[in-house]
Amino acid sequence: MTGDDLTTLGRYAGPATLILSSLAGGAKHGYALMQDIEQFAEVTLRPGTLYGALSRLEAMELIESLEGDGRRRPYRLTHAGAGALQAQLAAQRRVANVGLARLSTGLVTG
Amino acid sequence: MSTVLWILFWTLIWPLGGWLVDRAVNPRTPERRVRRLLAWYPPSWRERHGAALGELLTDAVADGRGGTLLAFDVAREGATERVRAVRAVRASAVSASALIGVGWLMFFPQGVVAAVLTQVDIPPSWFLALHMEGELRFLVAGAMAGVGILLVDRGMRLGAKLCGSRLAG
Numbered sequence: 001m002t003g004d005d006l007t008t009l010g011r012y013a014g015p016a017t018l019i020l021s022s023l024a025g026g027a028k029h030g031y032a033l034m035q036d037i038e039q040f041a042e043v044t045l046r047p048g049t050l051y052g053a054l055s056r057l058e059a060m061e062l063i064e065s066l067e068g069d070g071r072r073r074p075y076r077l078t079h080a081g082a083g084a085l086q087a088q089l090a091a092q093r094r095v096a097n098v099g100l101a102r103l104s105t106g107l108v109t110g
Numbered sequence: 111m112s113t114v115l116w117i118l119f120w121t122l123i124w125p126l127g128g129w130l131v132d133r134a135v136n137p138r139t140p141e142r143r144v145r146r147l148l149a150w151y152p153p154s155w156r157e158r159h160g161a162a163l164g165e166l167l168t169d170a171v172a173d174g175r176g177g178t179l180l181a182f183d184v185a186r187e188g189a190t191e192r193v194r195a196v197r198a199v200r201a202s203a204v205s206a207s208a209l210i211g212v213g214w215l216m217f218f219p220q221g222v223v224a225a226v227l228t229q230v231d232i233p234p235s236w237f238l239a240l241h242m243e244g245e246l247r248f249l250v251a252g253a254m255a256g257v258g259i260l261l262v263d264r265g266m267r268l269g270a271k272l273c274g275s276r277l278a279g
Contacts, residue, residue, distance in 0.1 A: 030166035046180055047170055048187030051163045055155070073162040
């Protein structure tokens with residue numbers, strides 16, 4: 001387990017994956033992140049949870065904040081963040097592949 | 111008995127009156143609601159992220175998302191950040207105490223006292239410098255005193271920083 005491992009974030013690991021996936025498409029501020037995540041994942045991240053995850057990701061240097069217009073502060077994915085996201089998504093894909101393969105064998109009863 | 115009831119009545123009614131006056135003087139505006147929500151977070155966190163979260167909360171409230179679930183979410187996260195802040199302060203306080211304690215032991219007993227005792231013929235006991243031979247005794251005692259001063263200085267600086275952040279908070 002490395003320092004960039006998203007599983008070290010505990011209950012913020014899920015929101016962190018969604019945030020990094022959203023930022024992979026370009027820099028965004030908080031509200032744009034919420035809307036984007038709702039659109040592609042159909043998950044509503046509330047402001048408290050969103051900023052809890054953002055502050056932790058920033059502390060891990062997986063994202064960085066940019067100078068914004070007024071009080072809004074956009075965030076951008078760092079190289080370390082892109083690597084952490086890739087590792088996390090690859091792990092999720094492995095689990096999804098195994099689950100789907102086992103479901104397709106038709107051993108599910110009831 | 112009636113006096114006790116009278117005191118009880120005013121004790122209960124006074125905060126209620128204050129609350130009603132506050133509501134009348136400060137109408138329920140989105141800005142006020144956002145300010146109240148942000149108050150769940152510790153000052154150090156608000157200093158760093160408060161403006162951006164405030165803007166997001168303003169957008170969310172304006173967009174009709176400012177219900178009970180939002181208040182619960184912000185309260186939970188704010189409480190989590192407060193616990194984290196307290197833990198960080200406690201860890202820094204322990205570090206400062208350890209630095210000052212170890213630094214003092216190195217500076218005074220192992221440094222100054224050991225340097226003085228090199229002139230007296232006594233058993234070396236726990237004084238590291240006294241276990242050395244010749245000039246090395248002064249060198250070790252001096253090094254102990256020097257490192258001790260550095261540690262005490264670092265501990266004092268950390269302590270002062272902690273006091274400063276507490277006063278600011």
